[in-house]
Amino acid sequence: MNPEQKEFWKPYIDLIGVENFTLIKGQDGMIDLVQSKHYCGMDTSSLGKHGEANRTVAINRYHLYQETLSKGTLSADDIDTIFLSYIDKAYFDTELIFLLTKRCSSLSLDEYWDLVVSLWCRQEFTTGGSRGENWKIIFNHRERPDYLTKDLPDTFTAYRAGEESGYSWTLDKKVADWFHNRFKEDFGDIPLLKRNFKKSDAVFYTNSRNEKEVVIISNT
Incomplete structure (x- = not known):
């Protein structure tokens, strides 16, 4: 400076x-x-x-x-306010890790997963480096209710623009094609993947961004 x-x-x-x-x-x-x-x-x-x-x-x-x-135990509303108003989205993963491990919270299981899915959908480039490791911790911090994947069939085909180690996949090839073209402009040649999965492979499914997204972490 x-x-x-x-x-x-x-x-x-x-x-x-x-x-x-x-x-x-x-x-x-x-x-x-x-x-x-x-x-x-x-x-x-x-x-x-x-x-x-x-x-x-x-x-x-x-x-x-x-x-x-300073309130001590944080309610779901307190935590929502922190992420909506006080923390930049680039820091969502590190902040959530901090709140989960260093601060007390009264989040129910449903509130926890509502928060996790919401933050995930607002942060980009979530796989690489320490950010990817943080999300892996977050996804394994609480048990996963069955409703997180209730909209998925027992087996399905998913697509991804990027490395196979990435977490974000889509059921819609058109969505994968869009990201593939976008990332090629920014990062050069990247793979466009197609894989078959079982419902039990998925952490959760969300269509909140109209992307038919399935989050899958290998070896979890």
Whole structure:
């Protein structure tokens, strides 16, 4: 960070710790980007007073988040509020791991899986690296009710654009083709897979994004 950026973001960095704040340098004339739990977006330090709104949002989210954590045992509504209002979606997996392991919550089994499916559907690129490991922990943290896969037949064919180790598959080849074309533009040549599965292989099925998505983790 240059001195101007350090000075601008200092009130927020002092709250969250410099180790939890990342500035990604823009390429080819693009603006720098801020990555942190309570704010991911443009670095607006060069805009002076006009750029302070984003910093204020980040600081307010931090304080409201801490206020919620101070309650002790968290209800389903508390946790919903945290993810809807205070945490950027890039941090959903790490935050859920934190809440499950470091904080007490009163989530019922149904509330737990409602939350998991909702967060999964709002976060992209969920398989690689530590994020993939986090989701594997999340999927195995509580027992899986039968209703998570009730809409699946006993055996089915699914498709995936990407490596076979990925978690997200679809029953609709047109959806897989769409992702295949999208990812080819971003990442080059990637495989388009077709596999047969049993219902017992699936963690859950959701059509909330009209993608007929089946989440499957090998060796779980």
